[in-house]
Amino acid sequence: MEAAGQLIGEVGMAGLTHRLVAARAGVPLGATTYYFTSLDDLSEAALRHLTEETAAELDAWAAALDSGADLPATLAGLMAGYLADRGRALPETELYVAAGRRPELRPLARAWGDGLVRVLGAHAEPAAARAVAVFLDGVLVHALVRDEPIDQPALRAALTKLLS
Amino acid sequence: MEAAGQLIGEVGMAGLTHRLVAARAGVPLGATTYYFTSLDDLSEAALRHLTEETAAELDAWAAALDSGADLPATLAGLMAGYLADRGRALPETELYVAAGRRPELRPLARAWGDGLVRVLGAHAEPAAARAVAVFLDGVLVHALVRDEPIDQPALRAALTKLLS
């Protein structure tokens, strides 16, 4: 699962093969087909693994946001930190398109946004929290396509408006 | 190009093959390899074709927005109309992830957002226009993963804040 998760980031969901995963994990080819019925099973498990990692990160976000500091600024900083590593945005977006075509993946794809809305629930109206989550998804795909993500002041300004 | 564009929406960039495109277009297999050096060439041409279609739609948006009616409401209505057809969001997002991995596709992926910022330039500050474009990208991927897109009033409310 870990190997598959790494590889989804590197070669994408499309490039994921049993052999590639087996080689990365250092196990024989038979192992990947023994533990996972099909390649879809394998990719789903890998995506679930990635989702659990981001869920753990969400706890860190919650802690930072609950610290009481300026909400938009904190959020902008957290998001900038998240995007600092280009490799993060790619698998997340890959999950979105995969979920668009495979309904069984949708709960996974919703996890991040729903989790963020829950965390923000303590500090903002539900509608505003949802708008922020949606906006940050936009920031994610925006960063995918540009050399530089949105600058932090602009991020903070937009978040301030959405949370007002 | 048209056939390939359709197929990207149906089977995704990953499922695109020479044979599939040829069958859909009603041409022999050799034709796709004759006119396009490689499969990457073919997919790029198809994505460029799709981008040109959305560029044409952007003109309609510009007309609606220039009509002087309530900006956030008009924008929310246009976006809701765009998302009414589920098949539209998928290829667009597929382009985003493809561009994330293939830099030569990035100009294509930026076209929609940049175009929207240009159109909004007449009615809003540049920073606000950019924030709106980013937010609407978020709305796009959000719709990909839910059965129902964001409801129009919420959309209008968020856009109002971003444009204030």
Next chain:
DNA sequence: CGTGCTTCTGTACGATTGTACATGTACACA
């Protein structure tokens, strides 16, 4: 009516894929 040339198409090939499965191995229990 040739004839040279561009346009087009059917077929073939090597490579890679997902998956099945027979075989081997470890290990718990009697």
Next chain:
DNA sequence: TGTGTACATGTACAATCGTACAGAAGCACG
């Protein structure tokens, strides 16, 4: 120690892929 059961692996196979390419077909021009 013997043995059965669950675990693990190497190999094989059919299918599908991108691409190359020989040759057919159309066509302008002398």
